[in-house]
Amino acid sequence: MEIIHLILGKANPARMNGVNKVVHDLATQQQQAGFAVEVWGFSANPVHDYPERTYTTRLFGASRNPFGISASWKQAIMSRKNTIVVQLHGGFVPRFYAAARFLQQHQIPYLITPHGNYNWHALQRSRLRKKLYFNLFERNLLNGAGAIHALGQSEIDGLQSIFPNEKSVLIPYGFSALANVTAGAPAEFIVGFCGRLDIDHKGLDRLIEGFALFREKAPFAQLWIIGDGPHRQQLEKMVEQLALRQYVVFWGSQFGDEKVRLLSQCSVFVHASRYEGLPVAVLEAASLGIPCLVSEATNVGEAVRSFDAGYVIGQGTSPQVAEGLSNLYQQWQTDRLMSLRRNARRMVDEEFNWPRQLDLFNQLYRMIRGKSTLV
Template sequence: MGHDVTVLTVSNDQSKPQTEQRAGYTLVRLSPRIELFGNALFAGTVKYLRNAREYDVVHAHSHLFFSSNLTAAYSRVTDIPLAVTCHGLMSQRVPEWFSRFHLNTVGRFTYNAADVLFSYTAPERERLRDLGVSSDIRVIHNGIDVDRFTPVGATYDRITDATGPAVVFVGRLVEGKRPRDVLKAFQTVQNNIPEAKLFFCGDGPLRDKLEQIVERENMRESIRFLERVPYQEMPAVYRAADLFVLASRTEGFPRSVMESMACATPILSTRLEQTEQVIEQAGRTVPVGDTTALADAMSSMLDDRAVLRKLGQAGREIVMREYDWSETVEQTTQTLGTISTSTPSQQQVDSGQAEEQVIPAGSNTEHEQ
């Protein structure tokens, strides 16, 4: 689109180059110096902030990352244009009391430092206002590549080779995503649908505990761990599943939910303010922590193939209509252009020729796409 983009990310993989040219952007991998609750602080952030005036816009992601907080503080004492994207207000890695304290102090400071703040949903925007955030807030949906995530295409062999309906959990195995609730509910489902299978796609600190439960309950044939699947293979995972399940206590608007919907795989989720309105059109929701309701919904959905197909198709239509990333990219680019130090003309923006440089600062893990 005519933009010069540099992406900073954290990586401990010494086999990968520190700097890599990719299609449309430069990826810079920085080694973490300090890590707390899975949140990395890397010295390279300071280096890039010192040179921030070379960029037209700095784009940080989430108040939960040290690098975003540091970027916000730096922007307060300089004139660098700062955009921040909110990826949910509560952390899944720390105790809730600490997450609320951080949100009401450092989080509010970080968001108020932004020239523009991106929110994925209107309810989240209202919560930010209630928090005391006065920055310009734009609601722009998280976009999905609807040409990559489609109902038609290859399926993931390790799922399709198993007999019976397949339920998939995609995400980090951490307390905030409550994978143990999924496991407990699935044990009940097996009483009604013994041939059903559950696949955990992801890794994290709860992996060992979950495997111990599976071993103790003699469910190794029914519950399987796929670990971290390469991103390019994720469409095949969603297509192979009959049902996608999310049991989180809090979320922003997870890409995994939209990716699953784009592949016409129905959703079963906990009832979250950010996602409820959309998911109710493409699946079912249950209260957070209610494993009985989760099990009942899982069983009833797996028992009715016609309902699964109807919900899956509805999800695909929603994503095509509202979450196509070609539209969200255009909206985001237009907005960033309004705060850029070298604001392009409307004609340049419309034609995609603006020389806008962006640093997304604040990712705590490298997400290969």
Template sequence: MKILHIACIGHHAEGIGTVLQKLVPEQLSLGQDVRIITVCVNQLYSNLPIVTITRRINFLKYLSLWMPDIVVFHSMYEMIYIQFYKVLINLNIPYLVQMHGALSISNYRKNYIRKLIANYLFFNTFLKKAAGIIYLNEQEYNNCVVKEINPLAVIIPNGCDLRPFSLSQEQSKPPLEIVYVGRIAIVHKALDVLVEAIRIIQLLNVENIHFSFYGNGDRKEQAIFSESLNGLEKYAEFKGAIFGDEKVKIMTSCNMFILTSRYEGMPMGVLEALSFGIPCILTPGTNLADSVEIAGAGWKTECVAQAIAECIIRSANEYSMNPQKFHRAAYEISKKYDWRTIAVQSLNCYRRFCGIL
């Protein structure tokens, strides 16, 4: 099967690029002919079968040389997608749209008027004419504001790498180390609310809890976030971006992972933490809070400072009574998100939508 992914990736590190960096090699290893078109300058993914195309005429030339069986558009609100999907319709090539959280209720509130107009003029038809819509989980589907436009929905989650389960001696030493690893996006990730929760913990004089924040992003936003931690030196520290072996070292020595996002698709950071056997503190906006809590692999809290503070204190107490239980549960739930499993699931979905059995 010939599969073409179209996305805006490569300009800077972000979730969709990370997904395709893992998913495409797995699909290739399963004997498929898989390629990627990015609609922006690619500075990151030279190891993938990827080209940059930003004009309709170049897209037509590309398809004249290599005709895919199915196309997957990733996310929304790229105007060039409108030109591309019309070409596909004319060539009778089916396409899918994978949302990645783009049209959740919370996300839709950002630039609401602009999105409302863009949907009315362009993107509602783009969705309606798709062979199907891919959601990352049931929560994303339930929270999508336009799911009635195209009811042909399927769920294909993000994945994570399988790795051996092990616990570090560092994880048994106080203080309890809670980490955030991700983009420094204060509103999106609700880091403002989390910092307020840490201030509540400080006021309550809770001992033996420490927060380490790792991530990159807009320089101005990083500076604002770093400044917001002033006065919390005993409890929290922003340590910048981490990659590779340094990241593995951090993930294998911490006790918990925290993500308090207002909205997400299916956050890769959480899946990665679970694959290291790290229990997570999550808000409903992550779309993973319920499944993680039900599995005994973490705790769910509302995205309110007082509720987050109370959840952190409660989770610290519960964790201290049986750390092994929570680490093992986190590792076990990660197994169902193995990238090979996700790749097989995605191929079965594509075959169904393009009529290849």
């Protein structure tokens, strides 16, 4: 059995698009575990201009027609027809609808990982347009899928509201810890965020407003925002209006060792997202021993509670962010944050370890090919 991950783009981890990173990590781990795996991408610029990787990547030109798939892609798929399972990465993608129709016509098994696009809140964005698209195209794609792979319970719940089904399967991605827990807590109380600067999606308005409320109790606290995106200027303006300029640092996009260096200096990490699949940034921070303040929508809240690895803030409103920061700040002042730091690292090691997740994926693929049942 061969696994083909189908994406838009090139699975380049040095990009702010989280799908790139999680697909790259999944394919890397599968290849190292002995899986036959490749990543195939549709790209307007099908040039192999990404960091070195261990798995095979094939790129196919993306035409201006969003529903267009190239003849070379069809030929490549047909040459593997009897051996593959195809995993589509993303929801509401016209090109994936066209690809799924082709796979259905030739009885090639596939599953879809929507990466947060079926979360209830995500479905409310451009609601009428999505409803029309769903009825015309996405429903057909889902009907033909062997499974709908969800990264978090919120995706399953959101999809059930518009597409009741029994084929949704919850398997979080795994994660490889980045470093050992540091010897002690940072000397300053630094609140960190890392990710794409999308206000509605990532709840960054709640983070900044909550931080402003929290500073009444911790006037010397800092907020570090790592990443870039379409709303950076709006966020910088919000910071100015709240008179926070000297307490908030926008670091821009950071990758590799520099990102790890900045994250390692944070006392706590915040993700007050309104919807997610599974935010890799939270796992990155936790693997560095950083306690995490997360909304339920991140789909990491249950694990954070179970391992006592931070603080969960329900809907993630600004007052809740302030309350959570105040709680963690009190523990930081009395050195009790160290136990949370150890717990955060343990959460990644035990709950999100790759061998466990890869076994679940393997069972899922085999179920789709009809060779066994998922247990």
